Amino acid sequence: MPIPPALSESDLTAIYRDTIGPLYGYVSRKCGGQRQLAEDVTQEAWLRAVREWTRTGLPDRPLAWLTTVARNLLLNQLRQREHLSLDDMPPSAVLAAFDHDVAADSADIAAIVHHALSRLPPDDAELLDAFHFERCRVARLAEQLGTSERAVEGRLRRARERLRREIEIMMATPNGDFA
Numbered sequence: 001m002p003i004p005p006a007l008s009e010s011d012l013t014a015i016y017r018d019t020i021g022p023l024y025g026y027v028s029r030k031c032g033g034q035r036q037l038a039e040d041v042t043q044e045a046w047l048r049a050v051r052e053w054t055r056t057g058l059p060d061r062p063l064a065w066l067t068t069v070a071r072n073l074l075l076n077q078l079r080q081r082e083h084l085s086l087d088d089m090p091p092s093a094v095l096a097a098f099d100h101d102v103a104a105d106s107a108d109i110a111a112i113v114h115h116a117l118s119r120l121p122p123d124d125a126e127l128l129d130a131f132h133f134e135r136c137r138v139a140r141l142a143e144q145l146g147t148s149e150r151a152v153e154g155r156l157r158r159a160r161e162r163l164r165r166e167i168e169i170m171m172a173t174p175n176g177d178f179a
Helices: 009-030 035-056 062-080 091-096 106-118 122-133 138-145 149-172
Strands: none
Touching: 009 035, 009 062, 035 062, 106 122, 106 149, 122 138, 122 149, 138 149
């Protein structure tokens, strides 16, 4: 196994400057604007990067590497979370995820939507994530998936309906607890 080239402090600083904004923006969108969580996950992703990159060398696409680590850290956070009670959450918080006329706390919406997304088939969750959170256009998604724009629009429509059903199921559980 070849020895990875050493990364200097100036190399890491330059990569940090190039990636911190996009990485923090990604993490912040993923955690519904929960600033402390976004800062913690971004910092942890960078700590892991420094440890790994000084050991194995710089990856070809540092931002992609960081984004993957951050996504996994957020998923771990969601898995470790205790069951969240919806008793104190007004139904408008859930409805606001689908109705822009209803005001609700973004952290409440994020918790509900992310939990519901975790219950969807991975392909549906990834498609909704790419379109709504990553702001990928239908044309780009069609190109990535090797299908037509019309097919992507249909998949998005069906995935949104599955997400809506998951949220409705969550709201219908006794005591409003996540199942």
